[in-house]
Amino acid sequence: MMGKQKQQNVDIALLHHPVLGRKGEIIGSAVTNLDLHDIARTARTYGIGNYFVVTPYEDQQKLVDEILEHWCGGHGSTYNPARKEAFSLVKLANSLDEVIELTTKNQTSPVLVTTSAKNQAGSISYEESRARIARGEQTLLVFGTAHGLAPEITARADYTLPAITGPTDYNHLSVRAAVAIICDRLLR
Amino acid sequence: MMGKQKQQNVDIALLHHPVLGRKGEIIGSAVTNLDLHDIARTARTYGIGNYFVVTPYEDQQKLVDEILEHWCGGHGSTYNPARKEAFSLVKLANSLDEVIELTTKNQTSPVLVTTSAKNQAGSISYEESRARIARGEQTLLVFGTAHGLAPEITARADYTLPAITGPTDYNHLSVRAAVAIICDRLLR
Numbered sequence: 422m423m424g425k426q427k428q429q430n431v432d433i434a435l436l437h438h439p440v441l442g443r444k445g446e447i448i449g450s451a452v453t454n455l456d457l458h459d460i461a462r463t464a465r466t467y468g469i470g471n472y473f474v475v476t477p478y479e480d481q482q483k484l485v486d487e488i489l490e491h492w493c494g495g496h497g498s499t500y501n502p503a504r505k506e507a508f509s510l511v512k513l514a515n516s517l518d519e520v521i522e523l524t525t526k527n528q529t530s531p532v533l534v535t536t537s538a539k540n541q542a543g544s545i546s547y548e549e550s551r552a553r554i555a556r557g558e559q560t561l562l563v564f565g566t567a568h569g570l571a572p573e574i575t576a577r578a579d580y581t582l583p584a585i586t587g588p589t590d591y592n593h594l595s596v597r598a599a600v601a602i603i604c605d606r607l608l609r
Numbered sequence: 610m611m612g613k614q615k616q617q618n619v620d621i622a623l624l625h626h627p628v629l630g631r632k633g634e635i636i637g638s639a640v641t642n643l644d645l646h647d648i649a650r651t652a653r654t655y656g657i658g659n660y661f662v663v664t665p666y667e668d669q670q671k672l673v674d675e676i677l678e679h680w681c682g683g684h685g686s687t688y689n690p691a692r693k694e695a696f697s698l699v700k701l702a703n704s705l706d707e708v709i710e711l712t713t714k715n716q717t718s719p720v721l722v723t724t725s726a727k728n729q730a731g732s733i734s735y736e737e738s739r740a741r742i743a744r745g746e747q748t749l750l751v752f753g754t755a756h757g758l759a760p761e762i763t764a765r766a767d768y769t770l771p772a773i774t775g776p777t778d779y780n781h782l783s784v785r786a787a788v789a790i791i792c793d794r795l796l797r
Binding site: 429455458459462463465466467468503504506507585586587588589591592593594595597598599600601602604605606608609 | 617643646647650651653654655656691692694695773774775776777779780781782783785786787788789790792793794796797
C-alpha cells in the first residue's frame with residue numbers, strides 16, 4: 422500500500438547536451454522556461470526525488486538559477502507556494518556524469534534508463550520497468566531535448582523504454598508530454 | 610485491430626473562458642503559445658479529430674490565427690512539416706456551444722466529458738471511459754486553463770473523469786501534461 426506522499430526511488434534528468442539537431446548532428450540546446458515548470462510539476466505529482474536540468478553552459482545555468490530563485494525564494498514563492506514545492510525538486514548539473522555522481526548511494530550508481538521517440542535496441546516493456554521500480558530499484562530516467570539524446574548517452578543505458586505511440590504513426594510529442602506520459606505509465 | 614492512422618471519434622476543447630481564477634472567480638485567460646504546440650502534437654499522436662481552442666476574445670483569436678498561419682501556410686510549414694501536420698487539427702471557436710454545434714453529426718451532439726484537478730460528482734473510471742470510446746462513442750474532451758473549468762461548464766458534462774493523481778497528493782499538473790496523460794490513458 423502506498424502512502425499519499427510516497428517517495429519513489431526515481432530521479433529525472435533532462436539533457437541539453439549532448440543531444441541531436443535537425444540533421445542528426447550533436448548540439449547543445451537552450452533551456453526552455455516551460456520545461457522547468459511543466460516537468461517539475463509532473464515530477465512532484467509522481468513522487469520523483471530530483472529533477473536534474475543538465476547543461477554545461479554557464480549562461481544557461483545562470484538563467485535556471487534565476488528562475489529557481491524567483492520561485493523558491495523570491496516573489497513567486499509566496500505568490501504560488503505549489504510552484505515552489507515543485508521547483509524544490511529542480512537541481513542543476515553540468516553533465517550526465519555529474520548527475521550519476523550526485524545520485525550514487527553506497528557506491529551503487531542508479532539504473533540508467535533512456536527514452537527516445539524512436540525504438541532503440543535494449544528496450545524493455547513499460548510493465549517490466551514499472552515492476553522494477555516498484556521493487557525499489559533506484560532509477561534515473563534520462564530525457565533529451567531538441568531531436569533526442571545523442572547515441573553516446575543511449576549507449577550507456579542499462580535499458581531503454583519503448584517509444585511512446587498512440588494509434589497513429591506520428592512520433593513528435595513534446596518532451597513535456599513525453600515525461601508526463603512516462604511518469605504516468607511507470608509510477609501512477 | 611487498429612490501423613496506424615486510425616482516427617478516433619474524439620475531439621478536444623481547451624477553454625479560456627469561462628474558467629476559474631486564483632480565488633475561484635470566473636475569468637477569461639490568455640492563450641499560451643505552447644498550449645497550441647504541445648496539445649496539437651499530443652492530439653495528432655493519439656488520433657484526435659479536432660483540437661478546438663476556445664476563446665471569445667478577438668485579440669486572442671487573432672493571435673491564434675497568426676500562429677496557425679505561420680505553421681500551416683508560412684515559413685514554419687516548410688521548416689517543420691511535422692508541426693504543420695499537428696497544427697492542421699487546431700480550430701478556433703468562440704464558445705463551448707460553438708464547438709458542440711461544429712461537432713454535432715446527424716443531429717447527435719457529442720458526449721461531453723469534462724476534466725478537473727479535483728474529483729467531481731458524476732465521474733466514471735478511465736477504464737470505463739476508454740471502453741466507451743473504443744465502442745465508437747463520439748466524445749468531446751473538455752479541458753480548462755487557469756484554475757480549471759467554471760462550474761457552469763462542468764454542470765453540462767455527460768460524465769467527468771477522475772482527477773489525475775500520482776502516488777502523492779500534489780494536484781498541480783500543467784494542462785499540457787494533463788492532456789497528454791488523459792489521451793494516453795484513454796486512447797493508447
